[in-house]
Amino acid sequence: MKKIFSERIYTLTLTIGVIAVAASIIYPDQFPTFQNFSQIFLNLSIDTxxxxxxxxxxxxGAFDLSVGSVxxxxxxxxxxxxxFMHVPVPVALLISLLAxxxxxxxxxxLIAYQGIxxxxxxxxxxxxxxxxALLVSGAGIQGLPYWFNAISQSRLLGIQMPIWYMLLIVIAVAFLTRNTTFLKRYYFIGGNDKAAELSGINVKKMRLFSFMLxxxxxxxAGILLAxxxxxxLPTSGRNLELRVITAVILGGASLQGGTGKIQGALLGAIxxxxxxxxxxxxxxxxYWQEIILGIILILAVWIDRILQRGNFGGNVKKWTALFLLSLTVMSCELPPREENASSEKIAFDTTQTFENEEYVMVTTAVSMPMYVNHDQAAFIxxxxANHVKVSILGPSDWDVPAQINTIEEVIGTRPTGLLINGTDPAIAGAINKAVDAGIPTVVYDSDIPNSKRHAFLGTNWYEIGQMQGNEMVKLTSGKGKIAYMGIxxxxxxxxxxxxxxxxxxxYPGIEVVGKYDDKANVEEAAKITADLISAHPDLAGLCGFDSNSGPGIALSVKEAGKxxxxxxxxxxxEPEHLNLVNEGIIQLLAGQKRELFTWxxxxxxxxxxHKTNKLSTNDSKAGITNLPTTVNTGLIKITKENVGQFLKK
Structure with missing residues (x-):
């Protein structure tokens, strides 16, 4: 028994089992279902x-940080x-894999033979x-051939194909690693590459092979995801390398090399x-998910160490109880911090409540200040005001595939309604699954026109670009060097x-000197701006398209004395943006009515x-959705002349 508990594979399997049993007890109608387990394995198949x-x-003894980009x-x-090239599907796949x-x-x-x-x-x-990836696809490529989509969207025994591909790869590589001399050599290389080389192993050739594999x-994995x-999507795979390395370390690998089993990668991902x-x-x-994930991962390793020491019974019970308690406590949602929130009065109708109703917002970057202060605050x-439960879910950073995974997992929990942050047409499939499951679904911010969404409320982003362009032309008299940035x-x-x-x-007098990716990061926007000012001392203007572009641009412009x-x-x-307009550093804010379209x-x-507005005797049977199809909530133009109306006194 002690030998079993000294193996990471066994202790990790036990930890997964304990967590799964606990979740099944707490959420018997939602967790232990075929649909939920299928969704879990589908979502982790690419990472695995x-x-x-x-x-x-x-x-x-090495690692690769470029895999997410690949x-x-x-x-x-x-x-x-x-x-675009109308290349047959098999040939396109072959070229992509060779690339x-x-x-x-x-x-x-370069690593093995040149020593980098x-x-x-x-x-x-x-x-x-x-x-x-960005050069090849721009904003992404939709409308892919049926037989290409069938690679991942087909099912075998009711299970979607990426899960089968994942299992096949894990089994095959685990078998080869255990039973072939060639792959066994990696343990010697990781243990001591100098000794391995002296023993006759071609370490350079082996390293080359591992990076190619x-x-x-x-x-x-990229083909399966698309x-x-x-x-x-050119944004696919962001942060994948960190998730993968974490899963592999959980599965028994060491940064020093020499240890680990292929099946451990699967267990870590699970x-x-x-x-x-x-x-x-x-x-x-x-707001809590990143914190909780870190805590639970540490806890998992801690349980592993406890099991390896052989103190199984009492400690596992303690930590299992702590895990369940942490889920209960951390599920409490803290509202966004708002100025003067205590003075705001909400009129409650105490005659009627709908406490069993839950409306879920799924955003594409749950921690982004603009979303927190506008969208999420209005939703809460x-x-x-309506006495219903609301929940806010989504990845912490910009990650469209992660948003899709969240939507698909939420569908299985059967919320009363879904409010989805529209950012990319690729989420159409997940929206369609929600609608097909009978869940009322509304998209806000940016439309997903090729989806079955019941309604869209938000802004036309093309008009945002036009507003900035027209104002920049006015500010520069239609001439000069201009750059722009966003995601x-x-x-x-x-x-x-x-x-x-x-x-x-x-306007032929305007020279566009570049398009830049600031990754919705203030520091990155500031660095890009500083480099642009150095390269173009006569730079006339800069246009920003995400919430953090403006503050970053303004920072470097101020530091350059321009x-x-x-x-x-x-x-x-945001208040920071408004203050920069008031100081005369930013000349225009193209503001969305985010509280309006979210509310x-x-x-x-x-x-x-609640069928508030019925259009027929039975709307659903008649195939009628009793909502407007599209609502353009418009833009707010904020300049030095009217900024005082938006600043809080």
């Missing part, structure tokens, strides 16, 4: 396929060849390959997928960029559920 290659690489590039290249293999070959050659540090090499390759697996989504799924079922607030206020590859922002450029085309000389237009109207989006769901 990459984790198999990462486990082998880490056994040899996932994106592989899918975008295959989609480009099929959609992925070549990326691994370049990494492996693996972290430096793969970090550099991460940026290069992500840039290639992981890139090939990442390329295959096939599953029915779209290729543990992480299980935890993520339980947090969604428990409606753990998005709406829930209080490249995101559909709504690409629409905004298009609106901006369509305005500039009418406030007011370089004109700035951007989006959002009414939730109200539309409520009205649909």
């Amino acid at each position: 396929i990459v984790a198999v290659g990462m486990m082998l690489l880490m056994i040899s 996932v994106a590039f592989s899918s975008c290249l295959a989609a480009y060849l099929m959609f 992925s293999l070549s990326i691994g070959g370049i990494n492996g050659y 540090n693996p972290m430096i090499q793969t970090l550099a390759m991460m940026g290069i390959v992500r840039g290639l 992981i890139s090939l697996l990442a390329g295959f 096939s599953r989504l029915g779209a290729a 543990l992480m997928g299980l935890i993520a799924n339980i947090m969604i079922i428990a409606r753990v607030s998005g 206020r709406w829930g209080k 490249l590859g995101l559909s709504n922002m690409e629409d905004g960029f298009r609106g901006l450029l369509d305005v500039f085309k009418k 406030a007011g000389k370089i004109k700035i237009t951007t989006v959002d109207w 009414y989006g939730a109200q539309f769901l409520y009205d649909m559920v």
